[in-house]
Amino acid sequence: MIEGQIPVEEYKTGNTRHKWDLEKVKRAHRVIAEYEYKKDKVWRGFANRTLYINLTKGEIKEKKVTEEMKKLFTGGRGFGLKLMWDSIKPSTRWNSEENELIITTGPLCGITQYPGTGKSIALSISPATDIICDCNVGGFFGPYLKFAGFDAIEIQGKAKHDVVIIVDGEKGKITVETAPLEETNSHVLSEQLTYMYASEDSDKSRQKVSVVSAGKGAENSYWGCLNFSFYDIRRKVCRLKQAGRGGLGTVFRDKKIKAIVAKVEHFDGLSNNPADPVKLAEVGIKLHREIRDLDRYQCNMRAVGTSHLVEIMDEYDLLPCENYRFGSFPKASKIYSSKFYELFTKIIPDGCWYGCTMACAKTVDGFEVMTGPYKGQKVTVDGPEYETVATGANMSIWDPKWILEFNFYCDTYGLDTISTGTAIAFYMEMYEYGILNKERCDGLELSFGNYEAVLEFIHRIARGDKGEFITVASKGIRRVKDWLKKKGWGDPQLIEDCGMESKGLEYSEYVTKESLAMQGGYGLTLKGPQHDEAWLIFMDMVNNAIPTFEDKAEALHYFPMWRTWFGLNGLCKLPWNDIEPADNAETDEPAKVPEHVQNYVDLQNAVTGWNVTKEDLILQSERCYNWQRAMNVWLGRGRRKDDWIPYRSMGPVTEMEYHSRRERYDKQLVEKLGFSEKEVENMSVKEKMKLLYEYRQDQYQKLADAVYYRRGWTPNGVPTPQKMKQLGFTDKKMLDMLQKAIDEDEKKGLNVWGGKYSKGEKPPSIIPRYWEKW
Amino acid sequence: MSIKVNGREVDWVENETVKQLLKRMKYTFPLVVVKINDEVVPRNLFDQVTIPDNAKVAVIHMISGG
Incomplete structure (x- = not known):
């Protein structure tokens, strides 16, 4: 017996001990909307249609995915943003009728040749932030949704009673059914529905069902997450992966959705109909070997x-x-x-x-x-x-x-x-x-x-x-x-x-006090302080590899763009840099893991048949990133004031904290603020904390200046129409909205840099409305 | 007498190996790449290669993070 391995006879879980009368539970369902669709195969990573459901009206329809949509928004999170832009209003809030809950896939989602390829991306207006929150989540739902026939599911409106939505890829049928008797909490509900909707009473059939749910806590808080299930055939249990951030589960329950079920008839490694399956396998095998040989040492x-x-x-x-x-x-x-x-x-x-x-x-x-x-x-x-x-x-x-x-x-x-x-x-x-x-x-x-x-x-x-x-x-x-x-x-x-x-x-769980770049990685973000945009603590604080504002701004441009890309494609970020090739350190830019970046270029080309370069991948992300920021502006946020972070993430709030790192802080007063050691010695902790407080707040503002400039935004953090045009966007409504926001900021005197620049220092640009000169 | 470790000045210790320097700096993370004056030091030589005075040492933590 290996340590931690439980004996086979004890290998049962509470989940599998329940006895339900599933027939009775199912008989209580009442179909309130249904829709039959023509089953079709996924081609080059796309199902080429999305599914729209309006729970208020009981309406179900398909929407076509156009080539233009793929070009501008790639897939996944990009598709979600585009669908929301077409459907919500600037006044939409999390509990508005027109708010949407979207789950998308992405062109690489569901391939089985490469690690980390089963991700769904969920989006909605968040109850916590009043802007769009996106979450990247594992489990089988995303691939099954695509193989059932849809690149995304878009849900608008609210049901009157608790419902389950069933995407039946076996029959080519969508139903919305009332679901009064099921449990609400996820570990029970996902099991009930997996057993209920599996075509046969077998593990193989249960494996072809995936359930999205949220529990009773999601109903009564702003912290609701979505649980995406996958039936673990070895444990015989429905396991759960979470779309955690921003309260999307709260939106889910506000719409009275108890669960969404996706089931498939058949799928395999070629269900995406990739353009170059041989290349796909080749790239995959390379990484599998790398993980096998190196993970234990990394x-x-x-x-x-x-x-x-x-x-x-x-x-x-x-x-x-x-x-x-x-x-x-x-x-x-x-x-x-x-x-x-x-x-x-x-x-x-x-x-x-x-x-x-x-x-x-x-x-x-x-x-x-x-x-x-x-x-x-x-x-x-x-x-x-x-x-x-x-x-x-x-x-x-x-x-x-x-x-x-x-x-x-x-x-x-x-x-x-x-x-x-x-x-x-x-x-x-x-x-x-x-x-x-x-x-x-x-x-x-x-x-x-x-x-x-x-x-x-x-x-x-x-x-x-x-x-x-x-x-x-x-x-x-x-x-x-x-x-x-x-x-x-x-x-x-x-x-x-x-x-x-x-x-x-x-905030997610990292202390950022001594890493200015990571403060930006949390604050200068689209949805809020989640580390999925940039994780720069070691690069900044320990390796000291990005010492200047320009260096940090470059990192806060590249890494958020790069990491965004995973969400456009239905991928997990972990196989990018939680495993590294043996010779990665000897490359020019080890932090970017160049060999793995090339893997992703090869993967996207092999699935879609496109001919992209690594620069194109960043361009795909930049389009999505700027579009989302622009939507934040549209929703009344997305400005410098919204990128504010609490001082606890910048420095010591209490004397106890100062004392815990006194040597470091005293040294900074000497080295960065120019006080002599004697002067520092004679200061009270309160005085020192005040000086540090002002210094660190100003550092953050200067960082924001550098980052906004690098990203092609105004000094108040608004993406400019010029930038959007550069990225290929011609949507007049979007361009006009941004121009109006910039003009309004101008009238309020907000198009100015936030840092206090002393003699010898200068802001990123001294030209007013510099973006108009591009 | 001093060396620079990741751009920060640190006292030089005679006959100090890379392994000892990492310990002194409390760099416990296992996946580091060490360069002395821009030359990569192979991991298997960490306990043999010593740091010369005035050296520029880069200890790159290859950590992925969240």
Whole structure:
């Protein structure tokens, strides 16, 4: 028996012990809309049509994907943005009738020859941010949607009662059915529907069904995530991958969607009908071998998944501990990947789509639930990934089992572990300062490390508790900041500085205080502080490879564009740089992993038959990136003020934090601000903190100046019509809207650089309206 | 006497190997590429190659991150 491997006789999970009368559950369904479509094959990676469903009107129709759409928007997230642009209004908010929930695929989605190719991209207007949020998620749904006949599903309107939407690729039929009797929580619901819609009572049939769902927590918070299932034929369990950020699960439940089911008749490695299957196989085999030979010496993803990052972040002072106050903690070794490795089930392959040799989707099987409605049941817990483990550090929870409990309930309730964990960490800090207390927290003792209170908090959210704190706190940090200030509790500046949100979205789990570039990687983003656009901490803080504002701006141009590309194609980012060729270090630009970039050029050409270069890949992304930013402007945001970040992500908010890195900060006052060591010695900590505060805020503004300029935007962060035309866009409505926004900013005096430039320094351009000279 | 490690000035220690320097800098991450005066040091020589005075040392952490 290998360590961590549970005996075969115990290899059962709570998920598989349920007995339902599925016939009875299904008989309660009532079809409220249906549509038959002509089945057709996917060609060169595209189904060439999207599916539109209006739940208010009961309307279902197909939309054609044009060659122009492919040229300008590529696929995936790009298609989602285009569909939303055509359907929503500038006044649309998350719970508006016309808000859409879109799930897209991408031309490379569903190939099985290369690792990380089963991703879906979900988009909607977020309840947290009032702008579009996009999430990249694994599981089988995306490929099945495409093989059933659609590059995207676009859902508008709201149903009157809970419904399931079935995309039946076997029969060529779409139905919307009321679903009154199913469970709502995802680990149960996904299993019920997988069994219900599988064509036969066999594992092979269940494997051809994938379910998207969100749980009771998604209904009652702004943190709703979407769970995408895949039936694990070896574990005989529906596993879940999450589209976590921005509350898309909340939108899902607001539309009264209980689940979306996609099923396929048949698929294989050639279901995309690629232009050059031989090349596809050739590129794939190369990477499979690389992973097989090198992963164990590099990230060890096959053994522990992304949790390998926990110890690295702790050792480099980057692991968020106690609401990002600290970057390491004496107890952190209790949650290192080795501790989770002991709990992970080994031997069984862990890919979330076929052909992924990286197989980083780990599980703990037979986990006995300790609290809440499923207490005492044995379940399969997917993960935890790095981000979820790190929320444990942020809440000062150092017991892997309680992190698993948190992980399990967040998933099944449809709560994003990142937003939930980051927000609770903030509430805990406020509790420590007495700004919150037991009475103000509806009886919860939300002190750091109190895992029972954490679980009770999320159970109450799932139950729809109407207590004042639970109601506000479940809407996230931004709303709690406003609530605390309205109540007159605590110092408003302290509250603003400590609450780790930007644009209304909670931070993901990295301490950025000593990396200006990563501050930009979180703040100068489209949807908010999620690390999927750029992860530059080591390149900036440790390697010191991007020392100037121009260097950082170049990195904050290239990497967000590059990473955007995965979402256009239905790909996972991990096989790009979580495995590297043996000779990568000797290349000119090792951070870009040039050989893998070439793999992606080859893959896109091999599937679509296009003839793209690596520069074309960046151009594809740049179009999408600028379009999304422009839509943010259209929705009333997307300006410099919206790229604001809290001071906790820039530097020390409290004296305790200053003391924890005193040497570093004192040194900076000497080296960067020009004070003598004697002067620094004679200053109080308060004085030093104030100087550092002003300096670091100004550094961030200068970074924003450099980045906006590099991206071809105005000094207020608006993409210019000239830039959009350069990218190939001619949409008059878009170009006119941007010009109007720029003119309005001009009238308000907002088209000016944000940094304070002293003698010898200069902003990126001294020419007013420089973009008009292009 | 000093060396530069990733652009930052650090004291030079006589006969210090690459392995020892990494330990001193608390660079525990295993996947690093080390260059001394722009020459790559093979990983298997980390415990043999010593750092000369005034050297420019680049310790590139090949970390992927989130």
